[in-house]
Amino acid sequence: MENQTGVAEFLLLGLTEDPKWQPLLFGLFLTMYLVTVLGNLLIILVISSDSHLHTPMYFFLSHLAFTDICFTTTTIPKMLVNIQRQSKSISYTGCLTQVGFVLFFACLENFLLAAMAYDRYVAICQPLRYTVIMNPYLCGLLILLSLTISTADALLHSLMVLRLSFCTDLEIPHFFCELAQVIKLACSDTLINNILVYLVASILGGVPLLGIIFSYIQIVSSTRRMSSAGGKYKAFSTCGSHLSVVSLFYGTAFGVYISSAVTHSPRDTASASVMYTVVPPMLNPFIYSLRNKNIKGGALKKLISRIPFFL
Template sequence: MDPRNQSLSEFLLMEVTEDPELQPFLFSVFLSMYLVAVLGNLLIILAVGSDSHLHTPMYFFLSNLSFNDICLSTTTIPKMLANIQTQTRSITYMGCLTQVCFVMVFASLESFLLAVMAYDRYVAICHPLRYAVLMSPRVCVLVTFLSLLVCLLDALVHSLMVLRLSFCTDLQIPLFFCEVVQVIQLACSDTLINNILIYSATSIFGGIPLSGVIFSYSQIASSVLKMPSSGGKYKAFSTCGSHLSVVSLFYGTGLGVYISSAVTDSSRMTAVASMMYTVVTPIMNPFIYSLRNRDMKGALRKLTGRITSLL
């Protein structure tokens, strides 16, 4: 009997919990996490847009990062909430491919945005006289658009390559959402080209931005250490603190996914690590920037004051 399912209609995602009594609690927890992620990042976007003092390249990229985090959370959490509520594990074939595509787009774009934000800090600290030219509004918009375009093209290529695969009857994905590597592992047909593309994309979309971040901050550290004033050093490092925290969280949780999948056979452990990567990071970013950035805290106070007065 041919193990391939020629009438493939759906995949099965990992069950969040096998205990029916825990399902209402977990539904409330994940719903709260999703609402915090969306509202927190939305507040960042509104604060940047409403305060003219924040109309700078750094906050332009921050607002784009917040919007990207909203999209990344929306790609994964609502489907998981629906499955918990209906006590099902299924996701349609096209729904799974759509989720694969958008997860790749927003995860890759997050990496690019963090790299561009590091470059922005590098130019501001190491080349302040050229900052207005190198980080003009036109350049910022163009860089963001090109990053999005490249990420979209990459995700479409991977999605189209998945479409050519034949799948076995065992269609259980050991994650709470569809991820391209896990989907490819379920295929019965040859996946050599798919794996080559994934490794190449990981090197490009992960390695190059991370290398850019490391280069930018090595140059920043070198320039700051040469400053004669301790006050100047503190100011320079304080402007980078929030971004460094976000970079560490993003790449730390991303690295945790691959380490956990490499060193353990526990699909539950890998699923938890992937949850940190796609859910916790978008939640924490607004808190990091609002708590560590004085300008952002001031803008948020003004925004909440306006909202309160309207109510």
């Protein structure tokens, strides 16, 4: 049963094996992927084309948009190819690569959201020192630190999977190679892998989340001391988009975790995981473009006006 030399490929079972649902899934996920890519590309173009948006807040937002594009590109295209070819296979190297990139971009998004929360904290709680604190050097340092930690996280788990031996049952009840599902297929001892998964997830997920919570506690405390109702509204309006994105990202992630703990069906867990791997990257551009007046009211209209229309 045990394969000591390695495996050639895994089988991704997807969300359903019913053939009649495959065309619908293909159309649905293709549409979601195109909306995600085009929406986030639009955010990047709007920010890069308008000099008024060359601020730390939009600097982090453009990196978040790029991360969302890469995050969905890691999983959805392979799923679409498999549906189109009526195939379930993914090579061992491809699966391990997918595991690494999913971990990298998920961790990176986590830290980018924390950096954006810190930016809002400084802007509202220390407005007179904002330009001094949130200087280009610090912004670049936060991005570099996020990239370094995310790379270390992805490499750690990917290298730990390399030490595992796998059995002949190589079916993954998911639409992409999720780390937890790959570890379950191993015949060798996975105790160290499982400990690292929970330990690293607790640290790299918990620390940024605590930072976001602390930032918003300080923001709420600062706005309560404001005497002007207009000042309070302006303060909360600058945080509305980010708070919505944070709630969507962490809310869907916790929802998947709870559903996986309650249900014993891997296929149900796979369906629930769509909510944090596909839905947040797709909705983030809409949240920022609809709730942010600087993007919706000015920069987006300027960009659209530059596009020639040929009738």
